[in-house]
Amino acid sequence: MLETVIGSVRADNQGFSTASERRLGWLVPESAPDRAALRLGLMRVLIGTSLIFGFYYLSWRYVNSINWDAWPIALALLGAETYSYIDSWLFGLAIWHMRHRGEPLPPPVDATVDIFITCYNEPVELVRETVKAALAVSHPHRTYVLDDGSSGPMRDMAESEGAGYIIRSSDWKGKERHAKAGNLNNALLQSNGEFILVLDADQIPSPEILDRTLGYFRDHKVAFVQTPQWFYNVPANDPIGCQAPLFYGPIQQGKDGLNAAFFCGSNAVLRREALMQMGVIHYVRQLEQRVRRALRMAESLLRSAERQIGPNDTERARAALHELRDAVRQARRSQRSGAPIQEITWEFQRRAESVSRLLVSEDLARIRSELGEIPGVDVADLDRSMGALFEDGEVVNMLTARDTSPLAAIGAVRSLLTTVDMDRNDEAQPVMPMATISVTEDMATAMRLHALGWRSVYHHEILARGLAPDDLGSSLKQRLRWAQGTVQVMLRENPLFVRGLSVGQRLMYFATMWSYLSGFFSLIYLGAPILYLVFGLLPVRAYSADFFWHLLPYLLVNQLLFLVVGWGLKTWRGQQYSLALFPLWIKAVTSAVGNVHFGRKLGFVVTPKTRQAGGVQWSLVRPQLITMAILIGALVFGLVRLALGLTEDGMPILINTFWICYDLVCLSAVLDAVIYQPDDASDVAPAGEAGGRTPDASRCAGIGVA
Amino acid sequence: MLLEIESKADQPTIVRMTGKLDLLSAAEVKESLAKSVAEGHRRMVVDLAGVTFIDSSGLGALIGGLKAARLAGGDLRLARPADQARVILELTTLDRVLRPYTTLEEALAGY
Numbered sequence: 001m002l003e004t005v006i007g008s009v010r011a012d013n014q015g016f017s018t019a020s021e022r023r024l025g026w027l028v029p030e031s032a033p034d035r036a037a038l039r040l041g042l043m044r045v046l047i048g049t050s051l052i053f054g055f056y057y058l059s060w061r062y063v064n065s066i067n068w069d070a071w072p073i074a075l076a077l078l079g080a081e082t083y084s085y086i087d088s089w090l091f092g093l094a095i096w097h098m099r100h101r102g103e104p105l106p107p108p109v110d111a112t113v114d115i116f117i118t119c120y121n122e123p124v125e126l127v128r129e130t131v132k133a134a135l136a137v138s139h140p141h142r143t144y145v146l147d148d149g150s151s152g153p154m155r156d157m158a159e160s161e162g163a164g165y166i167i168r169s170s171d172w173k174g175k176e177r178h179a180k181a182g183n184l185n186n187a188l189l190q191s192n193g194e195f196i197l198v199l200d201a202d203q204i205p206s207p208e209i210l211d212r213t214l215g216y217f218r219d220h221k222v223a224f225v226q227t228p229q230w231f232y233n234v235p236a237n238d239p240i241g242c243q244a245p246l247f248y249g250p251i252q253q254g255k256d257g258l259n260a261a262f263f264c265g266s267n268a269v270l271r272r273e274a275l276m277q278m279g280v281i282h283y284v285r286q287l288e289q290r291v292r293r294a295l296r297m298a299e300s301l302l303r304s305a306e307r308q309i310g311p312n313d314t315e316r317a318r319a320a321l322h323e324l325r326d327a328v329r330q331a332r333r334s335q336r337s338g339a340p341i342q343e344i345t346w347e348f349q350r351r352a353e354s355v356s357r358l359l360v361s362e363d364l365a366r367i368r369s370e371l372g373e374i375p376g377v378d379v380a381d382l383d384r385s386m387g388a389l390f391e392d393g394e395v396v397n398m399l400t401a402r403d404t405s406p407l408a409a410i411g412a413v414r415s416l417l418t419t420v421d422m423d424r425n426d427e428a429q430p431v432m433p434m435a436t437i438s439v440t441e442d443m444a445t446a447m448r449l450h451a452l453g454w455r456s457v458y459h460h461e462i463l464a465r466g467l468a469p470d471d472l473g474s475s476l477k478q479r480l481r482w483a484q485g486t487v488q489v490m491l492r493e494n495p496l497f498v499r500g501l502s503v504g505q506r507l508m509y510f511a512t513m514w515s516y517l518s519g520f521f522s523l524i525y526l527g528a529p530i531l532y533l534v535f536g537l538l539p540v541r542a543y544s545a546d547f548f549w550h551l552l553p554y555l556l557v558n559q560l561l562f563l564v565v566g567w568g569l570k571t572w573r574g575q576q577y578s579l580a581l582f583p584l585w586i587k588a589v590t591s592a593v594g595n596v597h598f599g600r601k602l603g604f605v606v607t608p609k610t611r612q613a614g615g616v617q618w619s620l621v622r623p624q625l626i627t628m629a630i631l632i633g634a635l636v637f638g639l640v641r642l643a644l645g646l647t648e649d650g651m652p653i654l655i656n657t658f659w660i661c662y663d664l665v666c667l668s669a670v671l672d673a674v675i676y677q678p679d680d681a682s683d684v685a686p687a688g689e690a691g692g693r694t695p696d697a698s699r700c701a702g703i704g705v706a
Numbered sequence: 707m708l709l710e711i712e713s714k715a716d717q718p719t720i721v722r723m724t725g726k727l728d729l730l731s732a733a734e735v736k737e738s739l740a741k742s743v744a745e746g747h748r749r750m751v752v753d754l755a756g757v758t759f760i761d762s763s764g765l766g767a768l769i770g771g772l773k774a775a776r777l778a779g780g781d782l783r784l785a786r787p788a789d790q791a792r793v794i795l796e797l798t799t800l801d802r803v804l805r806p807y808t809t810l811e812e813a814l815a816g817y
Contacts (some may be wrong), residue, residue: 189732190733192763193729272763273762276762276766279766280800283800283803287803288802340802340804342804343805429770430770431766
């Protein structure tokens, strides 16, 4: 099923090899571009065929096959199949546009570059490796360690290696920190290279990383260049499923063909101007929204205050409220007519201030007269000191300042005044170039850049090697965070509705989000055979010849397409995990919805780069183990009934047996993962020796895909 | 980048900038603006007549200055931007926040 293809887009399977396509001998043209063209042609034929067969099958399913006697499961399964079919379209769209970029151009002359190494409490020695490699990058640059853990040893390391060291400025004290996005935003204001190479603490760059990527920026509309993420500590069978060859390969190349390459947070070079420009634009946008909202609220607040005003309040207070409301109305009118926010807020605040100044003076006068009536108070003396008070501009200022407005309603409006200002006092920096709407700041940032018309590049060549989490717990946390972040972006800035994106870009972003919904549909795919074998609920009218003639062509072409797309790549692990991690995908969606719509805490999980507490942690995969047990139970139950002659339905039972076996094989990936004990040596293996590959051997330009 | 500060009692402070307001000078400009706010120049007019080039980092520095001024109860206005500056103000839509005044007199009016 194709949903399994993109299901775990960012962390599928193992890498890049050239061996497999050579075996085809005479069938394959000599030159790489010809080969790529032939392959693309073949894939397009298969995509077209698969979608046509899919339509043929699904329309038959809708019209002729629903078993209304078991309608809940019948409709649920049809829904799941429709989901998968839409997924096929999105996958096909990407692959159709796969783009093979040739040799990159040389870097623009005098390009200045900062290398940012983001870290948060990783082991110092691990970061040191990255820092050394970053310093050794051949194109002139400056290297900075962005230490969000602000640790002494990390600073010492950076200094002794000769790298810059950046921690949060004092502006961030007591403000929302925005995790990695905040770390990068802080560093952007403390550095000045035209281009920025972002590296996670464990991503060891090749010396030529900048020489191979900067050339794309000769196109002044290019905002970022992403290169693959590849992990050197992962064994060939990749038990935890850390590598993502399908994503950092055909899928990114396909997105690139639609000018929708994803920025993935590390191993990418960004143009500072693009980030800053976007930061300024979003500053303006948010400010306009906030001011509009605050003024609207202020008006309704004042309206109800005017209604509630008591008989004890003076005419003065009544007039003050009226005046203030008038000021709000005026401000709203100005905003509608497009006046600059600065003028609107300045004007409004001056008027609001003079209103409260009036009330304060009145209060002081009343106090004075009341004090004067107290026997024994020397009126002349009082006048002198009160006079001094009035003379002292500072005192009146203080009393009229936002915090001490005398009238209750004005007090309520006071807090709004703070909002109807441009200082964005709740944020450490008014301009936040990296988007902070999601725990995966990278995707949100790239989408905003695309929406502003910036271009992106996916450069298919491994230029940095990282350390994957080597225990299942850490890996699951990482995937959960990616999935949550993606769903957050979908809920907050849905790509289908964001202004400025092209249709292709909309669909490419949507495809990734769509694929994370697979968990719910996996439940149906897993549940349907159980319901049949145990309760006899059949979702289709019959597993007849008719059924097979509709389904088989679709199924076969689909598998063939996947075979061609994933040719030479180890994609099986990814396929297993996209089904096997269904509880995680479900949790990601529910927690992200809880966070965005109900304000529940999501928590930002920093992926540990070192192994978490040892021992086999069966509890991590309990839902999968239970599911496997139920599947096996259902299978045995069905087969025993057949053997005892209690049922005649041989064919449906056979089909469901195959179905369950496929599910079991997929789910079994978690068994490999949970018992996997990494070789300790691989934990510390330096990156240069990644699985015996030299940088040249792994260069993607000559790879099966190209 | 050169920054000259001209202040008269009871008058907004005029900050004259000369040179390029770009990624290289942004941090310094932001710093200087924050410093002059701290020294009591709460109402400022930034005179951009001598600025030959502004990029988005430069705009970021001006926004930083605006924030500092507003937090101190003051304000920051822009005056006399050159064509390039005007274009980038429009491109980033920052002109929807800060009005680029054509003359110093206009910037000082009612301030």
